[in-house]
Amino acid sequence: MKVVWITGASSGIGEALTHQFVQAGWGVVAFARRAERLRVLSARYPQQVLPVVGDVTQVADCVAAVEAAVKHFGTLHAVIANAGISMRALLEEAQEEVLRQVMEVNFWGAVRTVRAALPLVKANQGWIVGVSSIAGFRGLPARSAYSASKFALNGFLESLRVELLPAGVKVLIAAPGFTKSEIRQKALTASGAFQAESPLNEDQLMSAEAVAKAIYRAMHRGQKYLVLTREGRLVRWLNYLAPGWIDKVLYKRFAAEAGSPLR
Ligand SMILES: NC(=O)c1ccc[n+]([C@@H]2O[C@H](COP(=O)([O-])OP(=O)(O)OC[C@H]3O[C@@H](n4cnc5c(N)ncnc54)[C@H](OP(=O)(O)O)[C@@H]3O)[C@@H](O)[C@H]2O)c1
Numbered sequence: 001m002k003v004v005w006i007t008g009a010s011s012g013i014g015e016a017l018t019h020q021f022v023q024a025g026w027g028v029v030a031f032a033r034r035a036e037r038l039r040v041l042s043a044r045y046p047q048q049v050l051p052v053v054g055d056v057t058q059v060a061d062c063v064a065a066v067e068a069a070v071k072h073f074g075t076l077h078a079v080i081a082n083a084g085i086s087m088r089a090l091l092e093e094a095q096e097e098v099l100r101q102v103m104e105v106n107f108w109g110a111v112r113t114v115r116a117a118l119p120l121v122k123a124n125q126g127w128i129v130g131v132s133s134i135a136g137f138r139g140l141p142a143r144s145a146y147s148a149s150k151f152a153l154n155g156f157l158e159s160l161r162v163e164l165l166p167a168g169v170k171v172l173i174a175a176p177g178f179t180k181s182e183i184r185q186k187a188l189t190a191s192g193a194f195q196a197e198s199p200l201n202e203d204q205l206m207s208a209e210a211v212a213k214a215i216y217r218a219m220h221r222g223q224k225y226l227v228l229t230r231e232g233r234l235v236r237w238l239n240y241l242a243p244g245w246i247d248k249v250l251y252k253r254f255a256a257e258a259g260s261p262l263r
Contacts, residue, residue, distance in 0.1 A: 001025065001027050002025075003028070003069060003074075003075060003076050003077050004028055004029070004076070004077065004127075005069055005079045005113075005117055006018055006021070006029065006030060007081055007082050007109070007113050008056075008082040009028070009031055010030075010032035011034075011182045012179070012181025013082055013176065013179060013215075014030075014032065014080075014083065014131075015208065016211065016212035017080060017212040017215060018030050019209070019212070024216065026048070027048050027049075027050070027072075027073045028045075028048060029052055029065055029073070030042065030049050030052065031052045031053075032054075032083065033055050034053075035051070038051035038052070050068060050072045050073065052064070056083045056108075056110070057105060057112075058112075062113050062115075062116040066116045066117055069120075076117055077121065077126040077127065078121065078126045078127035078128070079126075079127070080129040080215075081113040081128075081153075082129075082131040083113075084105060084106045084109075084131065085101070085106065085183070085188065086146050086183050086184065087102050087145055087187055087189075088142050088143065088195055088260075088261065089189055089190035089261055090142055094144075094190045097192055098145065098188045098190065098191075101192070102149050102188065103145060103149050103152070105149075106146070106150065107149045107156070110153050114128055114156075122164070125169060126169060126170070127169070127172065127219050128157070128164075128170070128172070129174055129219060130171075130173055130174065131176065132154055132175045133146070133150045133175055134227070134235055135150045136150030136151050136154045136173075137175060137227070137236045138235050138246070140250060141250060141251055141255075142254060142261050157171055157173050172215070172218055172219055172224065172225070172226060173226070174225075174226040174228075176206070176211045177206060177228050177229025178200060178205045178229065179205055179206045179211050180206065180207055180208060181202075184197075199259055199260070206228065206229055214226060235250075
């Protein structure tokens with residue numbers, strides 16, 4: 001049985017990835033802070049899901065997850081650095097701690113996760129997957145730290161992909177577009193409080209299950225990048241062709257959101 005460690009498995013894309021890999025016959029180390037959510041997942045798939053409660057901001061938790069994988073499943077073939085948080089605030093209004101927290105989870109959390117898993121993934125010539133975002137290819141207004149964290153993640157993973165060429169490790173940068181999940185409710189505002197309500201109609205967004213399926217397929221095809229939603233792909237390419245025009249389109253689009261800090 002192949003084994004994957006998925007961070008942020010307690011909701012949204014990470015939870016959907018857990019179902020996807022279980023259905024494909026993999027063992028899953030399901031990692032997040034909310035123990036009860038993980039317990040429900042492992043109760044549903046007792047043979048295949050190992051719940052590990054942990055925080056990607058803590059290196060000891062990441063190391064412990066890999067140790068638990070070895071103890072329970074014997075090894076690890078793939079790691080998916082998916083845990084992430086968002087923010088919505090103007091730079092001039094956001095507390096520095098908000099900006100740091102987003103980088104700490106999205107960028108440094110992924111670095112800690114990948115470093116802990118690397119020896120086993122290398123030994124198995126396996127996969128490293130980072131769940132990035134369209135915001136990792138095109139900066140978004142009122143998401144400066146979020147965009148920065150995803151640009152940093154992309155650079156980190158691209159460097160690693162080349163570094164690991166001789167080791168035969170496959171590295172995938174997966175960039176979802178807007179996806180139904182809890183991310184917008186949990187997004188940090190300028191003060192560091194949760195945004196609580198999503199400014200989008202979540203039911204109209206891509207499903208986390210469709211994202212998980214696309215990531216699984218892209219991994220097995222050996223893709224280097226996966227950019228999701230037609231809107232996301234369009235924004236990425238138009239940014240190369242007409243960056244000034246896209247600036248104005250994005251400003252208008254994000255200023256129109258309910259409760260937007262843009263004026
Ligand atoms: N939804 C979108 O529109 C969208 C678009 C592009 C990219 N993404 C990316 O997709 C990834 C998953 O997000 P999602 O949309 O599925 O959001 P979500 O439903 O809020 O899930 C986020 C997951 O990350 C975990 N997490 C947060 N902080 C953590 C920490 N310090 N340590 C360990 N786990 C932590 C959460 O679990 P606990 O709270 O239980 O720890 C949760 O399982 C993120 O990297 C996000 O940036 C999402």
